[in-house]
Amino acid sequence: MKTWIGGAAAAGIGVVGTAALVASSLGGPFAQAAVAVVLSIAAGLCWPTFLGIPAKRTNGIILALAGAAAGLSAAAVKGPEYLEWTPAVVAVGIMAVIVVQLLRGTGQSHRLESTLGASAGVLLCSLGAGWIATARFTGMGSMLLVAGISTAVALLVGAINWPDTIVAPLAIVFAGLAAPLAALVLTDVAVIPATATGALIGAVLAAVRRLNRTRSRPMPRTGLVALALGPVLAVGSLAYFIDKLLIY
Known part of the structure; x- marks a missing residue:
């Protein structure tokens, strides 16, 4: 599959996943957790294929399992620290990855790459709990909506088949502009925190786009799911911590 076609497909999957995470918050934390669990399972199962x-x-x-556990814990914990159990989930997941490599035995190929890559996948899938934490922290009509719109804008800009030197700044700028506009029109989030959130989201997604375009081998179809949903899940925790640091 050509790189630009894969990037466009991944952008579409990412936008759908983002919309599902935002819209499901209207049904409460467990409804949103159900969506986050499904997306985490999809990203988790496809991540090793992507790498x-x-x-x-x-x-x-x-x-x-790590992504599902983190999402369910974020919905179930009383708060106010809604990601209280996420570090523990990440730690257990990474330990499980290491155990798998030990069980493979010595002399197996790509043990270090497999350990590092799978550990990064554990982190990305677990960070999807941040979408639930953001919704529970300030409600649907606040940072959650700003992060969702910024993510969708950055993904759509990233789907343009132009060089990274052009698309990356555009993704950061457009996501950084979309966030305060969404904040002014649709939410009560201040302009500065919204702008910071949008710009950081744009930078993260532009970096992932660059990572994909440096691949020397064709992208497997299942790998597109991980490419699309991995960074989208991570954005949730980014929005949550910015929300706590700059607003409250």
């Missing part, structure tokens, strides 16, 4: 690491099935199951 091309060994023990794909086992690592994928670990990533999926």
